[in-house]
Amino acid sequence: MDWNNLRFFMELARAGTLHAAARRLEVDHTTVARRIRALEQQTGATLFTREADGHRLSEAGRQLLPKVEAMEAAFRQMERSGPLAMAADEGLSGVVRIGATEGLATRVLAPALAQFSRLHPRLVVDLLALPRLVHLSRREADIVISLERPARGSVVVAKLADYSLHLYASRDYLGDQHGPQTVEELAGHSFVSYVDDLLFTKELQILDELHRPQQFALRSTSILAQYEAVAAGAGIAVLPAFVAASDARLVRLLPQHHFKRTFWMSMPQEARQLPRMQAVWALLREVAEREQLRLLAP
Template structure:
């Protein structure tokens, strides 16, 4: 049986659509369709039911899935033993992380890791949404919520702190803030409520009910830039806000929140040398004080 056809089968089974499967294996969707048809001809049975919402596994497809996953695990194990070269690690590792963490904390260290291993390629997916392991969008995912489904390896990466910030220029032109009551006179910047990708981002309303929003965005970096521009106050990760001398932390006793980053990967790739190396590297980065993740004394 052609392993390449099974690779396309797994991509479609995990993503549910030809377009998403094509994106996963980095080919055109017509190639995925052609490969699936070839595999179905070889198997002598349809593996997917074509529906308006996408492709759903048939009984034959469900029967093939665990066997294909076992072959995938065996292939990855062989690949792992062959991809540690004299120059070091080799191959591709895709890491999916929340936008702020990826851009402000992880991008530079990961770039240095890749520099040390010229045969290693790291795809950093720093996105304002959840990156799905189940769809194989990434090899390693850092998320705000602990994964509870699927065969995955999970570890707590780190706690991190969020605080209330305002720009120095903004604060110089608006009413002083000495207590919670003073916040009523100020404009806030926050997330778009109905587009939150994690309930862990619901912290502002539990702390204060703003009367006016100047800007709301799905991007924490857009919120940060809006605060810097003097558009209002915002709750930001300390690893962003504390590093900018243009921002001032406000009401430190009342306006401080703690959340957790969880790191996970599919169990079947946990023995890949390149994945293990990046996994441990990320843990080491998170433990360093300069990451800004861990709570720092005032």
């Protein structure tokens, strides 16, 4: 069986679309399609089902993938044991795609991943900083950091970190006032929050736990857009402390009230033995531990 065909199969399984796999492999998408057809002829099985948002593994494909990844892992082990193993640039290689919430990805993970990439120039890290849920089951990412613990599927799950959120407003918005001192005094203020019908998890329905606003100055799917709006004086918002606590323009309101949420990290069970996955997984846990005080800022 042609290893190149298997390599194209593996990348399409990870990327989910012909164009994404082609970018990773630095070929045209028609080449990916041709390689997959050739492999399906060799195996006598349909390995993917075509769906509106891309390619999803069939049952035969799901059975084949861990075998191909085991072959890849064995090949990498041979590489590390060979005469080139001591070369500085013969370290981790391949692509690891991480899906994470926008605030965590941009404010906490990106700097650490940039440094990590410098140490491993043959490793490509895709960081999906999206205000929506990224799905492992659809092969949108190799590692997903979410606000809800995955409840099913053949996945490895670990608690990454807790983080705190508080009410903030800008000094410009408050003017000469001290700001609301009680929950009841929140009435009449303008708020910045999420767009309710576009929330991707119930874990972000935080403001309603304290106060149901009557007036919104701005609503956005982006937590960073909310943060910038609050800093510009638009109103009051619940923001992660790791985003807002160090901004001198902002004032924390009602310090007796705070919120806590949890980041969960998951990856497919069959990928846990891959060296690059192990390394990035360990790095993410290290970053969360190192940033614990910042994530849980009181």
